[in-house]
Amino acid sequence: MTIFTRIIVSNLPKRIGALKTLQQCGYCTHLKYAEHKPIERIRNIGISAHIDSGKTTLTERILFYTGRIAQMHEVRGKDNVGATMDSMELERQRGITIQSAATYTIWKDYNINIIDTPGHVDFTVEVERALRVLDGAVLVLCAVGGVQSQTLTVNRQMKRYNVPCLAFINKLDRTGANPYRVLSHMRSKMNHNAAFIQLPIGVESNCKGIVDLVTEKAIYFEGNHGMELRYDEIPKDMRAESVDRRQELIEHLSNVDDKLGELFLEEKTPTEADIKSAIRRTCIKRTFTPVMVGTALKNKGVQPLLDGVLDYLPNPGEVENVAFIEKEGEEPEKVVLNPARDGKDPFISLAFKLEAGRFGQLTYLRCYQGKLQKGDNIFNARTNKKVRVARLVRLHSNNMEDVNEVYAGDIFALFGVDCASGDTFTTDPKGNISMESIFVPEPVVSMAIKPNNAKDRDNFAKAVARFTKEDPTFHFFYDPDVKETLVSGMGELHLEIYAQRMEREYGCPVTLGKPKVAFRETLVSACEFDYLHKKQSGGSGQYARIIGIMEPLPADQNTVLEFVDETMGTNVPKQFVPGVEKGFREMAERGMLSGHKLSGIRFRLQDGGHHIVDSSELAFMLAAHGAVKDVFQSGSWQILEPIMMVEVTAPEEFQGAVMGQLSKRHGIITGTDGAEGWFTVYAEVPLNDMFGYAGELRSSTQGKGEFTMEYSRYSPCLPDVQEQIVRQYQESQGLGQEKKKKKN
Known part of the structure; x- marks a missing residue:
């Protein structure tokens, strides 16, 4: 027995009490995590949700029930210890997750790598890079709040990386809990083909257990911290509902699964195994979302959720991961990576998160192919730099455990590797292979x-x-x-x-x-230009003429810049066209209306002229500068501002005050929702008008209201706002000119 296993085993009897065997709590004594396991026995999952839906509490329960930690602590606990995954002091003080944290555990002889992610939109990149390297996810929803703004963001991120998920409706014990309303919102707001695979036996203070619709059994959580699972008959008053919901589950599955569909059409009753395999197939394809229920804080529903992760979410071998081989002058060739854990293929991994550790930079990586051993040399595909792997670790929040080797499907970390987030590492530097990087949203x-x-x-x-x-x-x-x-x-x-x-x-x-605020400047209508740049006063001359059109892009593309070369013949030699583009993009960095970047503009170069001796790339770049300045003088310009999607939740008696505040801030109400004495307002509000809103909302709702916002799009700002921005810019420029004169 290893030291690691001995420590875990020595702690278990103190906590289990009535349990006689270690197998009952899901922990296997004769296997440890670092052992080489088949790929079928590995799961890489993320816990993602809206703010305050109970992600970190759920992760804490998972670690406790799997024997990973000896005691549970709360996110805002009275003992001032805090949850295991909130290792940063600031996280424990504020009661929020700021950084995603990785851990690993064992449940029923399966290795589970878990990443607990933040819920706040400000830390959305943490969710983004976690989902990039995960094979499956648990989407946690609050039984009271339901589908909220950040839930929709997380849902979009899962769709972007094609991550299968199962839903867990948490907080059944809270006043106003209504899992049925949450399910209807999942279908209407998120367009999920979702159905219950579990039903709650009572909600709020009557939350006693859950009904498993697949096995048709009731599960009660008894003993110390709900560690003893008691299986029983479905309560009499729930049998009719259970039959109806099970039939609904089969219908939803039959619509997207051919095998179960055939049984449904033939009016045959599917077995428990039929339903389970159908849920797994459709969940992995992202055509069906199984919905589970529970309350992590009151220790109900967590063990069945872990079983659901093993039963329904994919292992690394069931997810197709691709890389690209770069070839000069050709389109990159797409290659499907081999997830086999035999170590025969070249090692390929992706760095998805960087952190400053006690021993230098700590780089989190996910291995997609091959194996890596301590002492191996790896190469950064972007920089082609060689790195010797001196130390390999697996992470448990802010604690580390050394390992000698990692295989495809494993999440691990390295020290002292100079790289950027999204870099690919491989043992074959000549392969020119790299993986798709991580989407990073622009700061607002x-x-x-x-x-x-x-x-x-x-x-x-x-x-x-x-x-x-x-x-x-x-x-x-x-x-x-x-x-x-x-x-x-x-x-x-x-x-x-x-x-x-x-x-x-x-x-x-x-x-x-x-x-x-990151305002933008754009053209209102197309504007032609014909600019001649000519300089012949001593030394080599400069000559460049460019003719074309600058025009606005459609509203859905108003954050991009386009350069189009429409020249024919040799009036503008092709070697000088990059100079024109460079000049345009340089000028786009700083508009002349308010000093903000240009966006939503297409620069069409149509014709021009050159001199056999005096023309150069620099001359054409300066000509582009002059052309953009001319368009500033003759064209019609407007300022764009970022519009935020705002979601405000507060008690019903404050609805009028909240809507009045949003209207005062030039907000457009897009929808309202209400249930159990609470209401939710959805609005689109300019970011420039949202500063200081948190304090105003708290004071007007007696501290009960809360709001979230996320970037939606850029839109033209109001004329008076534009006038104010332009005036402030002109004043600051005038002040700058005066200071320069004084210095001179």
Whole structure:
């Protein structure tokens, strides 16, 4: 027996009490995680949901029931310990998850890698990169809140990476819990072909257990912390409903599964095995979402959920993962990776998360093919740099365990690897193979930042270097025009958290200025240009002429820039066209109306002229500068602002006040919802009008209201807002010119 197994076993009898065998709690004494297991016995799952749906509490229960931890602690517990996966002090203090945390455990002889992700939209990139490397997910929904704004975001992310999921309706013990309403929202708002595979035996304070519709048994959770599962007959008052819901489940499955559909048409009664295999097939194809129920806080429904993960979510061998072989001058060739755990194929893995650890940079990776051993050399496909693997670890929150080798399907970490998030690592540097990277959303809020004390500048620089490397949505730059250092992120909370971390972790208190919104400038209508750039005063001359049109793109493409070369013949030699594009994109970095970036514009180069001696790429780049300036003078321009999808939930008596506040902030109400004395308002509000809303909402709803917002799109701002932005920019430019004159 190993030391690791001995520690776990020594703790188990203290907690199990009435259980006589270790097998009953799902833990196997004769196998440990690091052993080489067949791919069928591996699951890589994420726990994803809206804020405050109970993800971290659920993960804590999973770790406890699988024997991974000896005691359970609450997210905002009175013992000041906090949940295992919230290892950061700031997470425990605020009661929210800020960083995704990885762990692993064993349930019924299956290895389960788990990533607990944040629910707040400000930390959405943590969910994004976790889902990129996972094979399946548990979508947690609150039985009271149901499908909320971040639930829809997570759903879109799962769709982007084709991640199969099963739903777990949590918090059945809360007042106002209604899992049936949540299921109807899953079907209407998320377009899921979903059905219950479990029913609750009572809700709120009467929550006693669950009915399993597949096995047609009632499950009760008894003993210390609900560790003893008692299987019984379905209660008499629930038998009729159970029959109806089981039939509904079979109908939903029959619509998307041919095998069960045939049985349904032949009016044969499917067996338990038929239903289970149909759920697994359709869940992996993402054509059906099984819905399970429970309450993690009250220790009900977690063990059946773990069984559901094993029964219905795919193993790494059932998910197709692809890489691309880069060939010069050709389209990349698509290659399906081999997930076999025999180690015969070349090693391929993806770095999906970076973190500054005690021993240097800690890089989280997912192995997709082959195997990696301690002491091997691996190559970064992007930089072609060689790295020797000195130490291989598996992570349990902020704790590590050394391993000697990892195989396809494993999630692990390395130290001292210089790379970026989304880099591919392989043992074959000549293969030119790389995997698709991770989608990173653009930051929407910028704030001025500066250290309070000049002596803290070194620590400030270290903190910024670390955080910008760890988090691709956290940007840092210096604006020479306003003479300010700016940070950009996904929201005010996002930037506030990093400011607090600088003070706590680096002893560098900072001041954040008023948020600056990322406005954009665009053309209202097409505008022609014909610009001649000519310079012949001493030395080699410059000559370039360009003719074309700048025009606005459709509203659904107003965040992109396009350059189109429509030239024919040799008036503009092809070697100079990149210079024109470069000049256009340089000018697009800073508009002349308000100093913000240009977007939603297509630059069509149609004709021009060149000189056999004096023309160069630089000349054509400067001609593009001049052409854009001309269009600024003659064209009609407007400012675009980011519009946010806002979801506000509060008690019904405050509905009028909340809707009035949103209207005052130029919000457009898109829908309302209400149940059990609470209402939810859905609105689209300009981001520029949302600052300070959190305090206003709290004061007007006696602290009971809460809201979430996420980026929706860019839209033209109101004329008075545009006028104000332009005036402020002109004043700041005038001030800048005066300062320059004084210096001279």
